[in-house]
Amino acid sequence: MSRKPYVREVPKTTWYFRQGRYMRYMGREVTCIFVGAYALFLLVAIKRLSEGRAAYEAFLEGLSSPAGILFQVVTLIFVLYHATSWFNLTPKAMPVQRGEQFLPGGVIVGAHYAGWVVVSLVVLFLAGVF
């Protein structure tokens, strides 16, 4: 008897509509666009700073415009989602075994949040906030 297996093609561009978990995954991945956008934004800020006081002040003024505020708020939301979704996955990638037990995932996630707070405080200190 001859075989004739039937192959079901996966739609190359619409596969992630098939399941809710694929949509959540794409949601997490899409946030990287906003992380990249904010990195570009910071580079532009540095360039304006290098161009002198007038250029930098004009840049800061632009930030206070409705469009500037909207960009920052939207970016903040997506970057927070990006950071928290990755932090929540860290116990899978970095399990810590002590004797016959693994550290609870919450401890590993918590350590990442603690590290985030420390780095943020250092940045704020260097920026002269304290």
Add this chain to the structure above:
Amino acid sequence: MSERQIQLEVLRYNPETDSEPRFQTYSVPCEAEWVVLDALNYVKDHLDTTLSYRWSCHMAVCGSCGMMINGEPTLSCKAFLRDYPDTIRVEPLVHFPIERDLVTVIDDFMEKLNRVKPYLIPKEARTIAEGEYRQSPAELKRFKQYTLCINCMLCYSACPEYGLIPDFIGPAAIALAHRYNSDSRDGGREQRQQVIATKEGVWECSFVGACSEVCPKHVDPAAALQQVKIASTVDWYKEHLMPWGKS
């Protein structure tokens, strides 16, 4: 015993007569405590003897009866009808070619499983007179969960990367490679790394995590793959930045 009438929509494919699969609906009188596999067995015994599907143990151990049940990769012996509506759609596992009805062609997975050498390659050969390879409970704990894999391939059906890039070695095979790499008695990591620390290996994985969500034995293949990525990255740095650190 209460009885419930279930409409079972089964994807049928007969390679001798069909050019493509088609759905066939069976009306099945089901007992309350039945699983989808019981309903399929009812069809086979009473309604249509030509229906083909794989099963063996009926207790989530053999890993044979994986199917798409309402779009979700599931062991049909573990899919209790009480958790489903009156109409249930049953299809063969996606990402695998259909051999006939609910039976898929699993050659690709078997070949990949073979490539990762999922068996103990002893670090040092011991004669029987020298005694057993000893292992502490803590050393066992390190990889124990990965030993629970039953090769049911639900993770391959859940993984969109495997669907899009069939060369991807995939969740179960890499998780099993990681299981042996993590075994204190094993010395075969270098051989397995040549297969899994590659583009078709862990680097095709983008951590969707669906494999772990559908695993009926609560193995966490996604975790294994991320751990292999980290270990492989450490290897790369050791090799390129610290040549003296190469083991």
